[in-house]
Amino acid sequence: MRLKVIEELFDTQQPATATELAQRHGLTPSAMSYHLRALEKWGFVKRSANQGDGRERHWQAAAGRLDVTSVADSRAATLGVVDVELNDLRERLSKYVKRDKETPNPDTWRQEGHLAALSTGRFYLTPEQRADLGRRIGEILLEYSPTTNPDNRGEGAEKLYYVFSFLPGDIDDA
Template sequence: MTQPEVPPRELVRISDPQAIRALAHEARLAVLEELFSAQTTRTATELATRCGLTPSAMSYHLRALEKYGFVERAASEGDGRERRWKAAGEDIVVKSFGESPAARYTFLDVQINAFRERIRKEMLRRDAEDASGHGPDEDRAPVLTTGLLFLDEDARQEFTDRMFALIEEFEKRAPQEQRSVDGERMYYMVSMVPDLADQPEKAD
């Protein structure tokens, strides 16, 4: 049986260093995660509630993200009293061409710091849960797991393809009602880096 052709993901490609620097803010990063993952619309008030900001402060950040093409104004819903926003695509590709990598490093720091804070809060929650005697009996998903794999080029490509295919499967599995502003969320961070210890350093 012929498999149906899967349409390519609509990517938002960012190479302007100023646009990359515009992402170096925790609230803006949270907005992008929310809109690109949910693939539905949100108001500034809904996003502000999630980020602990005022609606006016969130509107400022949304306009900045709109300026660089990350988000778009969406069609009004209901009585249309408040503007709605949506992601400008399905995924973001960030790459700075011919520029200092400083903007990308700043963006990376914001991402890592935000995830570090999520891990800290989850560890505190689990400690409190365990101390109260109401911790779950079953094994919980690890807060963080690291390891080392021995992979040649073919195995590395297979592992990467299967890992991202699994992520995409679960991204698409959630029905629209679960993508509401009150829907249950689980954050993840994936990083794969080669061992560079044995590689010679480049001369200046």
Template sequence: MAAGKNEHAVVINDPQAIRALAHEARLEALEELFASQASRTATELASRCKLTPSAMSYHLRALEKYGYVRRAPSEGDARERRWQAAGDRLVVESFNQTPSAKSAFLNVQLGAFRERLAAEVSRREAEAKAGIEPPADRHPVMTTGMVFLSEEQREEFISRMYNLVREYEALAEPEERSVDAQRVYYMLSLLPEFEQASPGTAGPAQHKPGLPKR
């Protein structure tokens, strides 16, 4: 998620706090608040999350309880409460959560992105049926793969990929991060391969992907 110049990460490493994220609407609301670094009302977030404003308010209060979001100053109509991210970025970084907490969080994250992929596939299929020619340089809906890299190249590759994301996150001016702004969603996960130790034997530490940083 977007990081400002004076970066302040909200670090989550408590199993209960992670379980609080295991809800699609809460994740979408957090993504909106952290990426935009702007305040939103429950009504605005409800529209994006396909919920009623009262249901969205309930979820926002739950997120506030765990320190993900906070109340923001009113703009105009003081009767409508505004919310903002509690920091510049959200990081889920502990390897010590319970398996159920990690699985619930990952399943919701992957499920939400799976729906976005399916929606884009359906949109392209509808265009094809309507006889609309796709752009010659249209990118695939999803790309996965593997590259062979030395340790030095691996570190450079990972660093450059994340730096590119941060560069484009920082391009939009505050006024360009409105509720109606155009969005491009991405999911980035770069997983180096490490040798696994055989179960029950001594050996190098096992690679544990853990939870993604956002």
């Protein structure tokens, strides 16, 4: 349940009350409040400025995007989110590959502006290049983020899921 709430708050970037979230996810408001306080303790959500008449607390995502290396203070919470996100990615990729439609020609896809469902590779980067790559990717994500550009949800907009992982090569040696 906590992970569904994390996904909703990060996806919409809109504050919500425990009651609103409870109704959408089939819990009682008190149970949802319990989960929200735990997510706050771990750094995934935060209390937003009071809205309405002040009787209900509003909650929001702690950041514009979920970056588990900088959002969560708890190693267990971070690993839990990593596990769920990777399982979700595995499930989405599997459904995508198995869908009934014929898979288009990759060359046609590129010409039509489609993105690869999964791409892997390795880089050899200096610390300066790694910092530059991170900055440039961050700029692109901000450009398309619902936080900085809410108009991206216009007519014809399609939700796209993304997962980035840049791990040091020596992690295999540990």
